[in-house]
Amino acid sequence: MKTTTKRKASMADRVYEALKDDIFEFRLIPGDKFSEGDVGARLNASRTPVREALYRLQREGYVDVLFRSGWQVKPFDFQQVEELYDLRITLERAAMHKICALPAEPQTLRTLIAIWNPDHPSERAVGSTVRALDESFHCDLVAAAGNREMTRIHREITDRLRIIRRLDFTRDDRVDATYIEHAQILEALRTGHATDAADRLTRHIRSSQKAVREITMEKIKEAAEAHRGGQEIAQKSPVKQ
Template identity: 35%
Template sequence: MAEPAVAEARRSLTGDAYAQLKAQILSNALAAGASYTEPEIAERLQMSRTPVREALIRLQSEGLLDLIPRRGARIAPLKVQDMREIYEILTALEPHAVAEIAARRPEAEDLAPLKAATEAMEAALTARDLDAWAAADDVFHRALLRLHGNARLCAITSTLFDRSHRARMMTLRLRDLPHKSTAEHRDILGALRRGEAERARQLFRAHRERSAKELLTLLDQLGLPQF
């Protein structure tokens, strides 16, 4: 009976290491392009090297870092072209998904997570809490894809959301308060509620195109590498 308990404890430690490291990468606490040895990371997390190593392997598979043999890990750098390609994919996928959801004429219960996320964005703006706003924005987009119901689409976009999140957090305080973005989410929610498939598609595409242009302009101003 001891061996299953040991295996479960190991999985728990690995999951904890993964969650902590991923959060630090997405928040830029672990800087894009920086390299860290396994002992440095283990000390940072106050954990042994085995669960840290397993967590690093998982994060590499998600494109958030590169493992360097006998040296540790290099956090994936932020590049303008990467963000351009990610937003091109999201601009193609998400408007199609939102139109299909609207065509099903979802019930109020189905839209409740999106409504709650929109209200959280509005409350965060009132409080001028940009971190809370970004978290609510992320919840909206992920909840939308879950509502669509295509598991593979959710998996693909979740990885893209993670990879773009660092850039969004880096530029969050370099732009005006996101009143326009918040209003766009409210408009998209309204189109979903009314079952207006083509309207929802158009609103979402315009939202993604505008936000992509804004992000890429700021990344250029920061002097991030293009490729």
């Protein structure tokens, strides 16, 4: 019995990861509709793990269940995204001031300085690694401020914005800007200039926000055009007798 339960849980995890990857890579685009049967057939999974995976994605805000008509990839709510960015900036600016008011420089600051001030550009992280490091940079700074509730709320916002923030690292110029701007923020913190650090942080986040919105729109447009192209080919293909 335990083995069967573990197997179902493992399959649900695999379905979850596969669907989430499809959403993140825009193979499933905002607004796309599908059924549990579609997912099961494509991933060779039974109904129970498929449903478990979909409900997990629903809790995380990636999909919606439609009454009597299956599931849908949740459309982007850009107004909500703007509001989440506003809240994120408010929390991170407050963290800058709290860090500078601490009696001693937190170890977190020294660790982050070592990461974001590499001796040579060749030592910079790439791909998914730099995405993870960027997320840790912001989360670690908020945590270093020492307010547990602030840290918790900031983590929730980070989780909800992850699907679009990751796109900020698909262009080399954005990676370069991230290293430069992170280093400048850390230098302002190290020297105790809280307002300068907060202002630099705000400009950094707003620049990233603008870039990911543009890239998101481009990705959705490209994916939608590819979908339409595939449908047209399918409709023109001769039916085999």
